[in-house]
Amino acid sequence: MAKSPKKIDLIYLKHNIDQFNLAAQRAAEEVHIGGKVIMLPIAAHTLHCFVIELSFKWIIATRTGEMEHGHDLTSLFNKIDDGTKQAIYMFMGVSTADQPVFLKKLADMATDFMDCRYFAEDMPGLKFDPSFSSKLANAMVELISLSPKSKPTG
Incomplete structure (x- = not known):
């Protein structure tokens, strides 16, 4: 039986997007602890994919x-209207000619949010492009922040 759709509080969801994006940015930073350089690229990529999903x-x-339900980024992207897709391409600096490359990169990481959580079980299947996921997550945060629906009313 399919789950019934749930009503959504856009402001609350926007706050969650911002919080996970900040966590992803922090995970992507190089940290020096006890003379060692610590980096968390899988955590950063996983969080960026979640930001994109949200x-x-x-x-x-x-x-x-x-x-909407589901985690597959390609399936979710396909449910977005064409005008908004064009805005996403613009924020990403993707020309019409480069849209197939964008779509291929998106498809390559479409299930990384799920796959990264279980990477120890199936790491070889992970198509890992942290620069693309970071750029897309940040573009999405910027695009959403421009919408009047992302701001509290009253």
Whole structure:
């Protein structure tokens, strides 16, 4: 039986997107502890993928008023209207000619949020491009922040 859609609080979801993006940025930073350099690229990539997922769901919810289910980034992206897809391409600096490359990179990491959580079980299947996931997550945060729906009313 399919889950029924849930109503969504866009402001609350936006706060979550911002918090996970900040956590991803911190995980991507180089940290020096006890004379050792510590980096957390898998954690950063996992969090960036989650930010992208939540952002796609936020965009869909602005149109439907309901929370979309699922984690597959390609499936979620395909539910976004064409005008918003064009805005995403613009924020990413993707030309019309480069859109197939963007879509391939998105497809390569479409399930990384799920896969990264279990990377010890199946690391070889992970298509890891932390620069793309970081750039897309930050572009999504910036794009959403421009929407009046991302701001509290009253």
